[in-house]
Amino acid sequence: MPQLTGLHLYPLKSAYRLSPESAQVEPWGLLGDRRWMLVDESGRAVTQRDEPTLGQFRVLPSPDGSLTVTAPDGARVEVAAPATEAGDPQVKAEVFGTLFATALASPAVNDWFAGYFPGVRLVHLDDPLSRPVDPSYAGPGDTVSMADGYPLLLATTGSLDELNARIAEDHPDDESSAAALPMERFRPNLVVDGTAAWAEDGWHRVAIGGLTFRVVKPCGRCLVTTTDQETGVRRGPEPLRALGRHHRIGQKLVFGQNLIPERPEGSTGLLGTLYLGDELTVLE
Numbered sequence: 001m002p003q004l005t006g007l008h009l010y011p012l013k014s015a016y017r018l019s020p021e022s023a024q025v026e027p028w029g030l031l032g033d034r035r036w037m038l039v040d041e042s043g044r045a046v047t048q049r050d051e052p053t054l055g056q057f058r059v060l061p062s063p064d065g066s067l068t069v070t071a072p073d074g075a076r077v078e079v080a081a082p083a084t085e086a087g088d089p090q091v092k093a094e095v096f097g098t099l100f101a102t103a104l105a106s107p108a109v110n111d112w113f114a115g116y117f118p119g120v121r122l123v124h125l126d127d128p129l130s131r132p133v134d135p136s137y138a139g140p141g142d143t144v145s146m147a148d149g150y151p152l153l154l155a156t157t158g159s160l161d162e163l164n165a166r167i168a169e170d171h172p173d174d175e176s177s178a179a180a181l182p183m184e185r186f187r188p189n190l191v192v193d194g195t196a197a198w199a200e201d202g203w204h205r206v207a208i209g210g211l212t213f214r215v216v217k218p219c220g221r222c223l224v225t226t227t228d229q230e231t232g233v234r235r236g237p238e239p240l241r242a243l244g245r246h247h248r249i250g251q252k253l254v255f256g257q258n259l260i261p262e263r264p265e266g267s268t269g270l271l272g273t274l275y276l277g278d279e280l281t282v283l284e
Contacts, residue, residue, distance in 0.1 A: 003278060004209070006188070006190065007020055007030075007274060009031075010059075011032050011033065011035065011036055011061045013037040014055060017184065017229075022275045024274075026269070028131075029147060034145040035145055036146070038054070039122075041119050043099075045095045048227055051117055052233070055227065056072040064081070077109055079105060079122065084126060090102070100131035102125055102146075103123065129143050132144075133150060139260075149258065152189045152261070153187070153256050154200060154215075154256060155200075156199065157193045159247075159256075167181070170242055170245065177236060181238065182229075201249070201257070203257065206280055213262060218249050218257055219257060225239050226240060
């Protein structure tokens, strides 16, 4: 039986992951996942696509919504959670062309981040209902945090094993290029073991633990997957080269599937909790 073997969330978009043994699920994603983001002067998201070293910033959230952020050089900053209802400035942020309202962090915090990435500001999604999911794939009222497009991303170890086998075959004379890639390169929320390779491409609806999810769209991959998540260094063309050769769906280089939690009509609160070891059942 397939089961959940990895849980990951990223309180600050593109920063280092947290990997708890359990995670609460909200309609827009895991509790605390990607509710903070760096933006440039125009409000556009700043991610590892632009700044690969952003993945080396460690984030520790607190129950009150505040953060402690530690930079690669060891410097730290305490970040209170801004809220427009409390009078903090509102900023329009953009992720892949979608504009939505966010709250701006304090000037001192923004100055701290600008010391590493000139011109950036830190914003907080204080209203998780403000950003709708692409209606081509979503139902009425579906919203998302500041993830690229969907509340959760699922990947399977079976597909990673198959992809690593293809990478090894493609580089018979280059040991460094043929090295197996870790799952962390793909920055999933949910990792599932016990399936055949690419089985997830045929799923439409799944249950994990006591929760159900719609499987709405394969995840097209980008430059971030070539970045070593432990060092912030770009490591060459893999896995994009292998995905282009062995797992292209349409024009997309695909690894993983995007999920939207199912919820009771009108629900805007916690839906339940996922635990490592939860079984996955394919419903459709």
